[in-house]
Amino acid sequence: MKRRNVLIGLGAGLVAGCSKVGESQPMRKLFGLAEDLHRKAQRTLSGRQALAREFSPADISPTFRGNGTTNPVDAAYAAHAAARFATWKLAVGGLVEHPMELSLEQVRALPQRTQITRHDCVEGWSAIGQWTGPQLKTILDMAGLKPETRYIVFHCADKFGDTPYYESIDLVDAFHPQTIVAHRLNGEPLPIKNGAPLRMRIERQLGYKHAKYLNGIEAVASLDTVAGGKGGFWEDRVGYQWYAGI
Amino acid sequence: MKRHRLSTRLWHWINLLALVILFMSGLNISNAHPWLYWGQWGFQPNHAWLAVHRWPDWLLIPGYYNLAAARDWHLLFAWVFAVGLLLYMLIALANGHFRRDIATRRREWRWQEIRADIAAHLRLDFHHGKGKYNFLQKLAYGLVLFILLPLMIFTGMAISPGIDAGLPWLVDVFGGRQSARSIHFVVAWSLFAFLVIHVALVLLSGPFGQLRDMIAGGRVDETA
Numbered sequence A: 001m002k003r004r005n006v007l008i009g010l011g012a013g014l015v016a017g018c019s020k021v022g023e024s025q026p027m028r029k030l031f032g033l034a035e036d037l038h039r040k041a042q043r044t045l046s047g048r049q050a051l052a053r054e055f056s057p058a059d060i061s062p063t064f065r066g067n068g069t070t071n072p073v074d075a076a077y078a079a080h081a082a083a084r085f086a087t088w089k090l091a092v093g094g095l096v097e098h099p100m101e102l103s104l105e106q107v108r109a110l111p112q113r114t115q116i117t118r119h120d121c122v123e124g125w126s127a128i129g130q131w132t133g134p135q136l137k138t139i140l141d142m143a144g145l146k147p148e149t150r151y152i153v154f155h156c157a158d159k160f161g162d163t164p165y166y167e168s169i170d171l172v173d174a175f176h177p178q179t180i181v182a183h184r185l186n187g188e189p190l191p192i193k194n195g196a197p198l199r200m201r202i203e204r205q206l207g208y209k210h211a212k213y214l215n216g217i218e219a220v221a222s223l224d225t226v227a228g229g230k231g232g233f234w235e236d237r238v239g240y241q242w243y244a245g246i
Numbered sequence B: 001m002k003r004h005r006l007s008t009r010l011w012h013w014i015n016l017l018a019l020v021i022l023f024m025s026g027l028n029i030s031n032a033h034p035w036l037y038w039g040q041w042g043f044q045p046n047h048a049w050l051a052v053h054r055w056p057d058w059l060l061i062p063g064y065y066n067l068a069a070a071r072d073w074h075l076l077f078a079w080v081f082a083v084g085l086l087l088y089m090l091i092a093l094a095n096g097h098f099r100r101d102i103a104t105r106r107r108e109w110r111w112q113e114i115r116a117d118i119a120a121h122l123r124l125d126f127h128h129g130k131g132k133y134n135f136l137q138k139l140a141y142g143l144v145l146f147i148l149l150p151l152m153i154f155t156g157m158a159i160s161p162g163i164d165a166g167l168p169w170l171v172d173v174f175g176g177r178q179s180a181r182s183i184h185f186v187v188a189w190s191l192f193a194f195l196v197i198h199v200a201l202v203l204l205s206g207p208f209g210q211l212r213d214m215i216a217g218g219r220v221d222e223t224a
Helices: A002-021 A025-046 A075-082 A104-109 A136-143 A233-238 B006-032 B067-094 B097-102 B111-122 B135-159 B161-166 B168-173 B177-204 B207-216
Strands: A089-094 A100-103 A113-120 A126-133 A151-160 A163-170 A180-182 A199-201 A214-220
Touching: A025 B067, A025 B161, A075 A151, A089 A136, A100 A104, A100 A136, A113 B161, A136 A180, A136 A214, A163 A233, A233 B067, B006 B067, B006 B177, B006 B207, B067 B097, B067 B135, B097 B135, B111 B135, B135 B161, B135 B168, B135 B177, B161 B168, B177 B207
Parallel strands: A089 A214
Antiparallel strands: A089 A100, A113 A126, A126 A180, A151 A163, A151 A214, A180 A199
16 A cells, blocks of 8 residues: 555656646756657658648638737738738848848739648647648749758737747748748638738648748748747747647 | 566556656646537537536646647657557567457357456456456457557547648548547547546555556466
8 A cells, every 4th residue: 555655646746746847957858859859750751742631612611710819909010901901011031142022912923822721720729721822932932042041930010019920930841832921811812810911821830830910031040049049939938849740 | 477577567657657647738738729629620619519628727737727838748748658659569469468468369258258257347356367367357458558549649640730741541530630639538538537447446456466566567376
């Protein structure tokens, strides 16, 4: 009986300790290792170029849930929305040969891809929608990435307090055929709750990677110097996993 | 000869630790969106087949709602669980543990035998099997080892958008991503039910000896 009590004591101690242990440096390092291992295992198992499933129009959800920011409070954004985003600019910069500013018209004039995909939120829910826009690859090729580029950072117009939302991906996902800068959802211009006028689609990762209200694309060599250094708004603020394929 | 091999004992306790952490961090993740759906999609209560209870803090890892930290624990111990199970299965296949101790014999499936086995359990007589384990025990361990535990891994993979791209058939097997998520949840609670019954039967059948043997190995009872 004593031994059982010891075991139960050990178990209870372990569980109570998890909250504290989870914040320790060695444990954070282990969590990071597990995340890297998931990324490598998934890319090995699935292949780097594997396409996310595309559905038929009959599969589209009746509505598409908006989550996170669904209406940016920023005055400049409100002015853009009132003007139907006529003067919205997408800046492409950082480690590129030809920095550019694209208008929505220019974005729409690029070769387009339309895909019906399932959006999976980190919270657990899913919705299916049809997205249209140019492939990120097209834009990156126009701008010409410098060889030291390792990551692509997405800058957004929505803010939490004073902190703007942002996200980042590596070049495997940046040049993936389904990674598009979407400006249409289900055949209509992107609604405000879903990220008007432009949002990213990164179909093999969870929803928080799909930056909405997109106004900047930046090529960088390291994420350390971008905002909080962890590669995304939620990564910086609450410690979400940078690789969100799981 | 030991009653439980070292590989079995090691795996048993490592697996218990992993499952406890996975279960409690899983309940934390469940709190992020406590509705379950069938099919590929679903995102609001009126799509749901089940509105899940919001689990209290004392059941969660960490001990408060935190989706990011819960996912850290869940995704780390998913490796411990999956790799542990795989190694244990390979070893148990190689050393004959499955064949000798877990596989049922044809004559055990006779109705008379099964009835006698159930009756013995109801009398709290747990030492009536010919081999190491009696029929119901083999059935329970077989169900957990070969169906419930692998289901946790495969439904977990089917929920992952990065896996879906490469193995879409895995999502189809479960009938869609939200179905896989529902099954993940139901099987997790089935394993919890197994834990309750398992612990209850250990308590009823001589907890000191059972625990001692699962830790130190014990000896094969020659009269069994």
